[in-house]
Amino acid sequence: MADIPHEASVSAPPAEIEEMELPHAHGWWSTHVFSQDAKVIAVQYAATALAIGAVALVLSWLIRLQLGFPGVFEFIDSERYYQFITMHGMIMVVYLLTALFLGGFGNYLIPLMIGARDMVFPYANMLSYWVYLLAVLVLVVSFFVPGGPTGAGWTLYPPQAILSNTPGQQFGIVLMLVSLILFIAGFTMGGLNYTVTVLQARTRGMTLMRMPLTVWGIFVATIMALLAFPALFVAAVMMLFDKLLGTSFFMPTLVEFGEQLSYGGGSPILFQHLFWFFGHPEVYIVALPAFGIVSDLISTHARRNIFGYRMMVWAIVIIGALSFIVWAHHMYVSGMHPYFGFFFATTTLIIAVPTAIKVYNWVLTLWRGDIHFTPPMLFALGFIVTFVNGGLSGLFLGNVVVDVPLSDTMFVVAHFHMVMGVAPILVIFGAIYHWYPKVTGRMLDDAMAKFHFWVTFLGAYLIFFPMHYIGLMGAPRRYFESSDILLMPESAHALNAFISIMAFIVGFAQIVFVFNLLWSWKHGKEAGGNPWRATSLEWQTPETPPGHGNWGKELPVVYRWAYDYSVPGAAEDFIPQNQPATVTKEAPA
Amino acid sequence: MILAVIMVLIVIGSVLFHFLSPWWFTPLASNWGYIDDTTVLTFGITGVVFSAVVLFVAYCLWKFRHREGRKAAYEPENKRLESILTALTAGGVIAMLTPGLFVWAQFVDVPDEAANVEVIGQQWLWSYRLPGADGQLGAADNRLIGIDNTLGINPDDPASQDDLVIEGGELLLPVDRPVRFLLRSVDVLHDFYVPEFRAKMDMIPGSVTYFWVTPTKTGTYEILCAELCGTGHSYMRGMVTVVTQEEYDEWLTTQVTFADLTS
Numbered sequence: 034m035a036d037i038p039h040e041a042s043v044s045a046p047p048a049e050i051e052e053m054e055l056p057h058a059h060g061w062w063s064t065h066v067f068s069q070d071a072k073v074i075a076v077q078y079a080a081t082a083l084a085i086g087a088v089a090l091v092l093s094w095l096i097r098l099q100l101g102f103p104g105v106f107e108f109i110d111s112e113r114y115y116q117f118i119t120m121h122g123m124i125m126v127v128y129l130l131t132a133l134f135l136g137g138f139g140n141y142l143i144p145l146m147i148g149a150r151d152m153v154f155p156y157a158n159m160l161s162y163w164v165y166l167l168a169v170l171v172l173v174v175s176f177f178v179p180g181g182p183t184g185a186g187w188t189l190y191p192p193q194a195i196l197s198n199t200p201g202q203q204f205g206i207v208l209m210l211v212s213l214i215l216f217i218a219g220f221t222m223g224g225l226n227y228t229v230t231v232l233q234a235r236t237r238g239m240t241l242m243r244m245p246l247t248v249w250g251i252f253v254a255t256i257m258a259l260l261a262f263p264a265l266f267v268a269a270v271m272m273l274f275d276k277l278l279g280t281s282f283f284m285p286t287l288v289e290f291g292e293q294l295s296y297g298g299g300s301p302i303l304f305q306h307l308f309w310f311f312g313h314p315e316v317y318i319v320a321l322p323a324f325g326i327v328s329d330l331i332s333t334h335a336r337r338n339i340f341g342y343r344m345m346v347w348a349i350v351i352i353g354a355l356s357f358i359v360w361a362h363h364m365y366v367s368g369m370h371p372y373f374g375f376f377f378a379t380t381t382l383i384i385a386v387p388t389a390i391k392v393y394n395w396v397l398t399l400w401r402g403d404i405h406f407t408p409p410m411l412f413a414l415g416f417i418v419t420f421v422n423g424g425l426s427g428l429f430l431g432n433v434v435v436d437v438p439l440s441d442t443m444f445v446v447a448h449f450h451m452v453m454g455v456a457p458i459l460v461i462f463g464a465i466y467h468w469y470p471k472v473t474g475r476m477l478d479d480a481m482a483k484f485h486f487w488v489t490f491l492g493a494y495l496i497f498f499p500m501h502y503i504g505l506m507g508a509p510r511r512y513f514e515s516s517d518i519l520l521m522p523e524s525a526h527a528l529n530a531f532i533s534i535m536a537f538i539v540g541f542a543q544i545v546f547v548f549n550l551l552w553s554w555k556h557g558k559e560a561g562g563n564p565w566r567a568t569s570l571e572w573q574t575p576e577t578p579p580g581h582g583n584w585g586k587e588l589p590v591v592y593r594w595a596y597d598y599s600v601p602g603a604a605e606d607f608i609p610q611n612q613p614a615t616v617t618k619e620a621p622a
Numbered sequence: 623m624i625l626a627v628i629m630v631l632i633v634i635g636s637v638l639f640h641f642l643s644p645w646w647f648t649p650l651a652s653n654w655g656y657i658d659d660t661t662v663l664t665f666g667i668t669g670v671v672f673s674a675v676v677l678f679v680a681y682c683l684w685k686f687r688h689r690e691g692r693k694a695a696y697e698p699e700n701k702r703l704e705s706i707l708t709a710l711t712a713g714g715v716i717a718m719l720t721p722g723l724f725v726w727a728q729f730v731d732v733p734d735e736a737a738n739v740e741v742i743g744q745q746w747l748w749s750y751r752l753p754g755a756d757g758q759l760g761a762a763d764n765r766l767i768g769i770d771n772t773l774g775i776n777p778d779d780p781a782s783q784d785d786l787v788i789e790g791g792e793l794l795l796p797v798d799r800p801v802r803f804l805l806r807s808v809d810v811l812h813d814f815y816v817p818e819f820r821a822k823m824d825m826i827p828g829s830v831t832y833f834w835v836t837p838t839k840t841g842t843y844e845i846l847c848a849e850l851c852g853t854g855h856s857y858m859r860g861m862v863t864v865v866t867q868e869e870y871d872e873w874l875t876t877q878v879t880f881a882d883l884t885s
Contacts, residue, residue, distance in 0.1 A: 198852030285828030337694035368831035371730035401695035425668035432722040502645035507817025512856035599694035
């Protein structure tokens with residue numbers, strides 16, 4: 034085992050365990066539908082996530098119609114408005130981002146990048162997708178039941194969430210909770226798979242410290258999700274009991290319409306702790322895969338080794354660990370004991386340090402690089418701008434006193450959209466432009482990609498940067514009617530209208546992206562096996578798209594890290610991971 | 623290449639927007655100027671970091687763009703550079719966190735002389751209760767809420783009788799006198815938020831939460847509910863007017879007591 038990641042070796046250790054037998058498909062259904070091949074499952078996950086994501090996009094338009102042009106669109110009443118914001122938030126965070134990064138990219142990339150033939154538990158992996166699909170369907174059904182989906186806000190805070198005066202109080206909230214429970218069950222099957230596969234199925238020579246950062250990001254995020262989702266699972270089950278059986282886990286004595294309800298003795302704050310014990314790690318469950326992927330995009334397209342690989346790995350691990358002790362920074366004004374503020378503000382701002390290190394190392398990878406402005410690189414650069422912006426506004430909200438006026442305002446909405454909406458989604462786009470050629474064997478169209486990038490990146494920045502200032506004025510979030518707030522000047526309404534128009538433009542630009550995905554599948558330029566001249570293993574497969582079992586007869590053997598770009602003395606500006614060091618190789622720097 | 627120019631424009635545009643746009647904090651009307659100061663300090667530090675990082679990226683994009691024959695430098699690690707940057711970041715974080723925690727210590731430490739004002743939230747109305755001549759608020763409990771006792775005030779507590787009850791009306795506060803808001807809810811979560819005071823806190827049925835503030839400027843300010851409380855959330859508004867002590871004392875004499883209401 035090489036102690037220094039960037040030192041290549043001439044030989045690889047022998048295999049420790051025998052290769053396992055792969056399940057083989059025996060017909061059309063088991064090849065394309067009920068497939069146990071991680072690559073097929075990945076595409077199923079990604080397609081489902083993007084489809085439900087399209088619903089969330091339309092919901093965001095409806096939200097912006099109301100905020101930009103209050104009163105103009107009469108079909109948007111307050112009930113519907115709260116349903117739109119709730120479902121938009123929940124879909125984006127859980128059903129799109131989490132599912133796409135872990136179920137989509139995780140399934141596709143982990144086995145290929147570590148030189149495995151598949152996930153270690155292919156059957157459970159298949160089941161994971163179908164349970165996820167069921168969760169999505171239950172969520173979709175809630176749009177069509179009497180009363181519609183829940184409008185409790187994506188945080189589902191009790192007592193509000195299960196009482197009247199919240200839309201979807203009868204069926205919507207129940208379906209929401211059931212859907213979350215299913216999602217978590219499905220994710221757990223997939224998540225255990227990703228973790229064990231990384232630990233156990235790496236090919237010869239692929240030490241942990243030679244893994245591409247994409248795998249590190251997804252690996253740590255998966256472990257975090259396995260530890261964080263159970264808190265949400267418990268909270269969802271208890272709230273279901275409160276709703277259906279009349280228990281009072283989260284329900285204190287309270288009065289509704291002047292009527293005493295039979296609840297009593299429960300704690301609404303307990304729910305908030307459980308929710309955010311999941312909810313904060315969730316931010317990094319989305320962010321860490323994005324961090325990993327963007328590292329690889331930048332390195333590949335700047336033809337330069339990722340700067341400070343070991344720091345990058347440790348930063349991922351430290352961020353993952355710290356993110357479990359910062360959750361109550363979402364609750365500074367919740368009424369919890371105010372002394373918690375000292376602790377959680379401190380831990381929260383400490384996280385800024387490893388996060389900043391990651392940013393520096395991306396930037397230092399560009400420095401003295403050989404930067405190709407390919408679509409994946411453009412999106413990666415867009416990520417840096419939006420992530421730095423959103424990360425820095427997090428320092429406002431993490432610092433407890435600064436949070437007090439800003440909490441629950443549009444500043445928060447702007448912050449989290451920038452940092453965990455726009456930034457990771459730009460990475461998703463970059464990643465799709467990067468790996469689509471491997472998945473399909475064809476390139477996505479470059480001109481459409483660039484149009485998509487410019488409109489999405491600039492549009493999103495113009496939407497969310499000014500939005501911070503609306504919150505700074507004091508405009509609360511989740512306001513159906515904010516145009517009559519006394520402190521809002523007329524000019525702020527013009528700004529809201531501008532933001533809404535930008536949201537429509539950015540949304541429509543996504544049609545170009547979807548068209549590109551469909552069109553290039555058949556008509557894209559042939560990609561060949563390694564169009565980006567990249568080092569990592571997924572680009573070294575004998576076939577493109579990779580066949581069942583990924584590697585043909587022989588597993589690849591790894592001799593070096595994934596970042597041997599522009600190595601002095603090498604014939605090409607990249608050396609694949611499965612190329613051994615020559616004995617006469619010059620001493621590394 | 624164009625992206626390098628765009629990034630420079632993003633930095634310039636963002637900084638100009640920050641200084642030239644009309645959208646900023648509403649004029650402060652309380653003692654929490656320190657919160658504004660910490661916010662401005664945070665804007666300063668984060669603004670410099672944002673500009674520096676993005677401008678450096680723009681420089682790299684221009685300087686190290688691909689040209690025929692160009693080759694990237696191979697440099698896996700640079701311990702010294704990484705350490706310096708880590709130390710600088712830690713310094714910046716400490717510079718923001720330290721004043722933040724000092725101000726928080728003040729925020730959580732209610733002055734002894736602060737006057738109690740109870741705020742009760744319900745869908746979608748603000749009510750208030752002020753201690754009467756005895757200077758004490760009587761006990762209250764959601765279990766006691768009924769048709770003739772909508773705020774759940776304990777009628778058996780002698781301290782309750784002279785409490786002043788303001789249901790759904792306007793709240794007045796004397797200027798320059800610290801106030802401790804005691805926050806209750808009869809139904810769901812609410813949040814008592816007056817943007818001009820800068821402070822806010824959630825209200826939880828079954829608990830009493832609090833924060834304190836000293837209004838420093840006379841005038842009328844809007845109270846907003848800042849925690850989603852159902853379909854009428856955005857209509858849950860109220861008014862608080864900060865007045866001189868004399869006006870305040872006179873206003874007090876016109877309010878009804880709990881005893882008046884129940885008799």
